[in-house]
Amino acid sequence: MRPPDKNKSFGPMAWTNPRLRSLVYQLGAIAATIAIFTFFALTARANLERQNIASGFGFMNNTAGFGVIQTLIPYSEESSYGRVFLVGLANTLLVAVIGTVFAVALGFVIGVARLSGNWLVSKLAAVYVEVFRNIPLLLQLFFWYFAILRPLPAPRESIVLLPDVFLSNRGVAMPAFHPTDATSLFLIALAVAIVGIIVLRRWARKRRLATGQSFPDGRIALGLLIGLPLLVFFAVGAPAQIEPPVMGKFNFDGGWRLLPEFVALTFGLVVYTAAFIAEIVRSGILSVSKGQTEAAHAIGLNNSQTLRLVVIPQALRVIVPPLTSQILNLTKNSSLAVAIAYPDLVSIFAGTVLNQTGQAIEVIALTMAVYLVISLATSFAMNTYNARVAIVER
Amino acid sequence: MNNRLVAFLVGIVIGAFALYFFLPGPATHLTAAQPVATDAAAKKAGPTAAAAATLDLVRKRGYMQCGVSQGLAGFSNPNDKGEWSGIDVDFCKAVAAAVFGDANKVKYRPLSAKDRFTALQSGEIDLLSRNTTWTMSRDTSLGFDFAGVIYYDGQGFIVKKASGITSAAQLDGATICTQTGTTTELNMADYFRGHGMDYKVLAFEKNEESLSAYDEGRCDAYTTDASGLFAQRLIMKNPDEHLVLPEVISKEPLGPLVRQGDAQWADVVRWTLFALINAEDLGVRQSNVEMMKVSDSPDIKRLLGTEGAYGQALGLSNNWAADVIKAVGNYGEMYNRTVGPDTPLGIPRGLNALWKNGGLMYAPPIR
Ligand SMILES: N[C@@H](CCC(=O)N[C@@H](CS)C(=O)NCC(=O)O)C(=O)O
Numbered sequence A: 001m002r003p004p005d006k007n008k009s010f011g012p013m014a015w016t017n018p019r020l021r022s023l024v025y026q027l028g029a030i031a032a033t034i035a036i037f038t039f040f041a042l043t044a045r046a047n048l049e050r051q052n053i054a055s056g057f058g059f060m061n062n063t064a065g066f067g068v069i070q071t072l073i074p075y076s077e078e079s080s081y082g083r084v085f086l087v088g089l090a091n092t093l094l095v096a097v098i099g100t101v102f103a104v105a106l107g108f109v110i111g112v113a114r115l116s117g118n119w120l121v122s123k124l125a126a127v128y129v130e131v132f133r134n135i136p137l138l139l140q141l142f143f144w145y146f147a148i149l150r151p152l153p154a155p156r157e158s159i160v161l162l163p164d165v166f167l168s169n170r171g172v173a174m175p176a177f178h179p180t181d182a183t184s185l186f187l188i189a190l191a192v193a194i195v196g197i198i199v200l201r202r203w204a205r206k207r208r209l210a211t212g213q214s215f216p217d218g219r220i221a222l223g224l225l226i227g228l229p230l231l232v233f234f235a236v237g238a239p240a241q242i243e244p245p246v247m248g249k250f251n252f253d254g255g256w257r258l259l260p261e262f263v264a265l266t267f268g269l270v271v272y273t274a275a276f277i278a279e280i281v282r283s284g285i286l287s288v289s290k291g292q293t294e295a296a297h298a299i300g301l302n303n304s305q306t307l308r309l310v311v312i313p314q315a316l317r318v319i320v321p322p323l324t325s326q327i328l329n330l331t332k333n334s335s336l337a338v339a340i341a342y343p344d345l346v347s348i349f350a351g352t353v354l355n356q357t358g359q360a361i362e363v364i365a366l367t368m369a370v371y372l373v374i375s376l377a378t379s380f381a382m383n384t385y386n387a388r389v390a391i392v393e394r
Numbered sequence B: 001m002n003n004r005l006v007a008f009l010v011g012i013v014i015g016a017f018a019l020y021f022f023l024p025g026p027a028t029h030l031t032a033a034q035p036v037a038t039d040a041a042a043k044k045a046g047p048t049a050a051a052a053a054t055l056d057l058v059r060k061r062g063y064m065q066c067g068v069s070q071g072l073a074g075f076s077n078p079n080d081k082g083e084w085s086g087i088d089v090d091f092c093k094a095v096a097a098a099v100f101g102d103a104n105k106v107k108y109r110p111l112s113a114k115d116r117f118t119a120l121q122s123g124e125i126d127l128l129s130r131n132t133t134w135t136m137s138r139d140t141s142l143g144f145d146f147a148g149v150i151y152y153d154g155q156g157f158i159v160k161k162a163s164g165i166t167s168a169a170q171l172d173g174a175t176i177c178t179q180t181g182t183t184t185e186l187n188m189a190d191y192f193r194g195h196g197m198d199y200k201v202l203a204f205e206k207n208e209e210s211l212s213a214y215d216e217g218r219c220d221a222y223t224t225d226a227s228g229l230f231a232q233r234l235i236m237k238n239p240d241e242h243l244v245l246p247e248v249i250s251k252e253p254l255g256p257l258v259r260q261g262d263a264q265w266a267d268v269v270r271w272t273l274f275a276l277i278n279a280e281d282l283g284v285r286q287s288n289v290e291m292m293k294v295s296d297s298p299d300i301k302r303l304l305g306t307e308g309a310y311g312q313a314l315g316l317s318n319n320w321a322a323d324v325i326k327a328v329g330n331y332g333e334m335y336n337r338t339v340g341p342d343t344p345l346g347i348p349r350g351l352n353a354l355w356k357n358g359g360l361m362y363a364p365p366i367r
Helices: A004-008 A018-050 A081-114 A119-134 A137-149 A182-211 A217-236 A260-286 A290-298 A303-340 A345-357 A360-389 B003-022 B026-033 B039-043 B054-061 B087-100 B116-121 B183-194 B207-215 B226-234 B263-282 B286-292 B298-304 B310-314 B320-328 B331-338
Strands: A159-162 A165-168 A171-174 A176-179 A240-243 A256-258 B064-069 B106-111 B144-146 B151-153 B155-160 B174-179 B199-204 B221-225 B242-244 B252-254 B257-259
Touching: A018 B003, A081 A119, A081 A260, A081 A303, A081 A345, A081 A360, A119 A260, A137 A260, A137 A303, A171 A260, A182 A217, A256 A260, A260 A303, A290 A303, A303 A345, A303 A360, A345 A360, B054 B087, B054 B263, B064 B087, B064 B116, B087 B106, B087 B263, B087 B320, B087 B331, B106 B116, B116 B257, B151 B226, B155 B183, B155 B226, B174 B183, B174 B207, B183 B199, B183 B221, B199 B207, B207 B221, B221 B226, B226 B242, B257 B263, B263 B298, B263 B310, B263 B320, B263 B331, B286 B298, B286 B320, B298 B320, B310 B320
Parallel strands: B064 B106, B174 B199, B174 B221
Antiparallel strands: A159 A165, A165 A171, A171 A256, A176 A240, B144 B257, B151 B252, B155 B221, B155 B242
8 A cells, every 4th residue: 555645747658647547447437338238239139130029110000900998198099119118208207296395395294294393293103104115116006005995985986075076986077167368368367467576576675674573475476376367367367267077877987087197106106205205394393403493483483484484494404315215216217107007107008018019128228218317307306406505605 | 418429329320220121131131041840850950959949948947837828717726835727828738748647747837918929029938828819910920839729719708787787889989997918908999980980099017907906997999809708707896797799800810839940849749739639539538548559549549649659750659649638628528617508607509519519620640
């Protein structure tokens, strides 16, 4: 072992130059990686050729010929395998996005509740976390799907949750909202309200910094948000046409219908992931020293202000990195869909399409690439956010 | 993960795809250089030593690996002792008897509809005998060879009697349960599309799940091969509450298949099936094989190896067909034991009767 300062000496032999040496190592590592990938790609192709198995991505243009129960984008049996890929991707993203939103919200609530001074609330939150964190997700999905949603009554004997909202073994049926002439006006009003609120808050903040006076921006914001669209409603009429579900021959027709497979998957993922997020939120809040809270109280902030203005912003920098991996987990776990017949990417593309074309390498590679890209995009977004909430030293 | 790592990984992914597509691999040269493999060529040098040697491989291993379904009465079904039975299982036994003279030298690999093809492609099994429909794409682009047809089937629907439905034409708008990775999914799509009807398909990977989904009312109908409907009805909560609709919407010639490119092994499997059918045709049964060896009929003598060297030409012993029939009987005996009128399935011979009895079962002669 040489002492570190020796590293700086440049010998006559280039090899003793640490910069050059590390460059050579790096290049070597890259070359080795490329060589390994080339080797795999060539071997795979030669093997497929030898076994007379079709290869390449030409199959993506062929007609799929099978039906899919939930399609967010136009799809028919005449569509191509490429289209199936998009349908599956959309179904996966739907679960991932809705699941993430609810899991983060629920996780924050449970995490804060666990720290609550109320004994019952904090114990309930603790029980929640311990139960849902420690049972394998697949079992939970089976439970929600096979034990809760499937034994529900047939559509004709539906449970009425709300007027025109029905729960049956075919899922949830609810009124659909179809756009009308007033819809765009309504959306414009909403946009105006939101822009107004942003401007107002900027102004209020500036004024507070300058004069120390707080301004009731919250209440005014709420007024704008409700008032403007309401004005449109009175002026031109309802922003959407409401179409309630009606009983057809086999099931409800019309309206919006959520498949029980979708409900079970999303619900299961939310409940499971929220348990982990709750723990992350709790440890994040606990990581903010007590002195901060005391100082906040000392300058006259109340409990909710302390949490909102002092504790959470500091806790976020501890929360965000592990939160990212929970969001990624949720997305990846959504591939368990196949177990309960939800038509996600893995189920219909890496399942049905693979089986029909036999092109395992292409299909699996593409599927893996999609999950990688979704994960990387999420990481990228969260990293960017994290850079903003991380403490900036002044 | 920091953003630089993210960028690096994206690079790797793009690189891997680029390599797969754009590299002028040796693959192209291989195809150009190779003439289409004829049976003889495959048997001698063979373009692909590894692929061509299934028979040797099986012999060396001491048993055959046979892919079967995970549980379908009459086709391949394990009992509580883990012993498999059914017509697909009997066919595995027949091939083992042809190769080893011992029908027990088989390991069964239960496979879902979805996993069966990758299992065969990857060499996990030597033979797939799993109520698999012979279709063009499976025979060509998936890289398989079908040895023949062991059961002529067609797809049907089953509904609850209480629904009042008596014809598939009344299924407009219905939700229908089935299994993923089957021709069933495709036929159903064709049928509804062709009749301008609407439907929703709920496809499970496990057959028992699609069946229970139907049984519990998640779906209005369940669809699969007609033979499957007979088998599945037996395990429903209340078999009498269900009605098999009269329509048969597809042709489902079910047969055993092997990897393409090993003509010798394909021949062994194909002629085992033909021997079973020829045996029924010639009246050779499990109980009379030994007697028949001294029969006056040259056809029977060639089948049972007392004349000619037909077994040797396959790379087997001349006794091969006699061993097969001793182990599982002829095709008719196999059928009657597993799915025939006297079994719980009770399926009449129908299309699966011998050609001379008005069915489709016909095998080329051994000569
Ligand atoms: N013959 C059709 C369908 C074969 C099939 O998988 N049928 C199902 C339903 S009867 C089955 O055998 N399931 C039993 C299992 O998965 O073990 C095909 O080759 O695609």
